[in-house]
Structures are given as C-alpha cells and as structure tokens.
Amino acid sequence: MDGKIHAVIGAGTGVTVAQSIGMEPVETAVLMTTGIIAALVPDLDTAGKLANRISLSHKMIQGFVRTTGIITGAYAWFGLSGYAMYIGLALGVFLLLIAPKFSQKLMLFVSGAAIIAAGVAMMEIWVWLTGVYVAIAALVAHRSYTHSLVGLLFFAIIAFYIQERFAMEGLFWTLVLAYASHLLADMRFVPGNKRGIKLFLPFSQKGI
Ligand SMILES: [Zn+2]
Known part of the structure; x- marks a missing residue:
C-alpha cells in the first residue's frame, strides 16, 4: 500500500480517537499528526519517506x-x-x-544505534526502545517483522511509554490503532496487495 494512503488512514485514526474523547482542535491536530507518523512506521523496513527523514542521506x-x-x-x-x-x-x-x-539500510541502522545512545543518555525508555525498533527495522526484510503482531506488540510497548511520558489522553490508542491500520491496509484481502504481510512471524511465514 502506498505511503500516502497509510498517512491518510493514520490521520483519520488520530482524529477519530480525538473525537471519541471530545478533544479540542489543537489536541486533535496533535493526535492527527501522531496518527500519520505511526501509520508510516512499519515501512521503516523499506526505503520510504520516513526512513529517509530519520537517517543520514x-x-x-x-x-x-x-x-x-x-x-x-x-x-x-x-x-x-x-x-x-x-x-x-x-x-x-x-x-x-x-x-x-553505505546503503540506506546501513544508515538507518546507524541512526537506530544513535537513537538508542541518546535514549540511554536522556534516561528516556521510549527513546531507546524506538532506537531498538529502528535498528531492527533496518535489518529485517520488507513486510516481515515490522508488519507482524510481534512488531505491533513491540510498538505498543513504545506507545505505552510515550503515553506515560507525555501524559496526553488518546496518545496510546492513536499510536497503536494507526500502526495496526497500516498492517490491515497491507493485507492480502485489500485489492492491490499481492504479497500480503507475514502477520504471525516468527511462528508462520505465510503471507496474510
Ligand atoms: Zn507496509
């Protein structure tokens, strides 16, 4: 699925969460942006827009x-x-x-390592966990672990610590649901997805 479509679904997810808890426009905008980013995260395993943005060229x-x-x-x-x-x-x-x-994947891995170091130095759990996620995403094949339930679970742990850190209502659910929306949109039942995703890695290699 195209990055733009993921971004639109992520934005919609953020707005829906904001609406469901009756948020003001500014907070709604924050959740919308959060939703867009979270919906693009799984594709850090490929040379996408987000990967380009966080790694050195x-x-x-x-x-x-x-x-x-x-x-x-x-x-x-x-x-x-x-x-x-x-x-x-x-x-x-x-x-x-x-x-x-010096491929994009290598630079992404180096960026992940730098984020881990920064997170440890700042003593921010969510930052170094994000670094671990980025470093792993740089190493795995496209549409594998970042597009699996294991990946979603790992991201939910990061989301939990982000919610703890910023204490803003709706953050956790926006992050988790926007991420999950990406996996759904990449599944085989959606027209245009021939490959599907390996949702049950490491237990099953089957494309869903
Ligand atoms: Zn994807």
Whole structure:
C-alpha cells in the first residue's frame, strides 16, 4: 500500500480517537499528526519517506567517502613518496571501493544505534526502545517483522511509554490503532496487495 494512503488512514485514526474523547482542535491536530507518523512506521523496513527523514542521506555519505578517497589518492600520488605513497593510494582505492556499501539500510541502522545512545543518555525508555525498533527495522526484510503482531506488540510497548511520558489522553490508542491500520491496509484481502504481510512471524511465514 502506498505511503500516502497509510498517512491518510493514520490521520483519520488520530482524529477519530480525538473525537471519541471530545478533544479540542489543537489536541486533535496533535493526535492527527501522531496518527500519520505511526501509520508510516512499519515501512521503516523499506526505503520510504520516513526512513529517509530519520537517517543520514546515504547518497551524501557515499559522496563524502568517495571524495575523501579521491583526495587521499591524489595527495598520495602528488605529495608523498615511497611507502607512504603506496599506503595513501591503497587507502584512496579502499575508500572508493567501500563508498557504495553505505546503503540506506546501513544508515538507518546507524541512526537506530544513535537513537538508542541518546535514549540511554536522556534516561528516556521510549527513546531507546524506538532506537531498538529502528535498528531492527533496518535489518529485517520488507513486510516481515515490522508488519507482524510481534512488531505491533513491540510498538505498543513504545506507545505505552510515550503515553506515560507525555501524559496526553488518546496518545496510546492513536499510536497503536494507526500502526495496526497500516498492517490491515497491507493485507492480502485489500485489492492491490499481492504479497500480503507475514502477520504471525516468527511462528508462520505465510503471507496474510
Ligand atoms: Zn507496509
């Protein structure tokens, strides 16, 4: 399912939760935004908008490593001699070779690790749990664990701590229902979803 459709359903979820507890417009807007974000979270396992937003641009990193490789090689060639030149050239070539390895998934994983570190430093449980989620999402296949009941449960634990931290009514349910709406919208019974999701991982690999 397209990210835009998930976002619209997530927004609707937030507004519905806000309406059901009789919220003011400002709080409704907060829950609507929360719903949009939560509905996009499961697709952190693929190169989507949200993944791009929270991770360093892998293209930028690749460009930086490549440029450093070229400068190192040129400096070694023109400025050094003997062993130092060979080491410099080898380092330049090495950097050029590893530049393409900085994939979006790797950068997302690094971002997850950074969020964990920040959460531990801030002593905020929901922050480091979010980091764990992001790091795992970077490692697993698309439409696997983040699109399963296990993923939903893990996200519900994060949502519980977010609710605790910000003490705003409706946060927990907006987060959980918006996340669940993503899984529903990705299921096979919805027209256009050929693959479905592996809802019962790790117990079953079946696409639902
Ligand atoms: Zn999805």
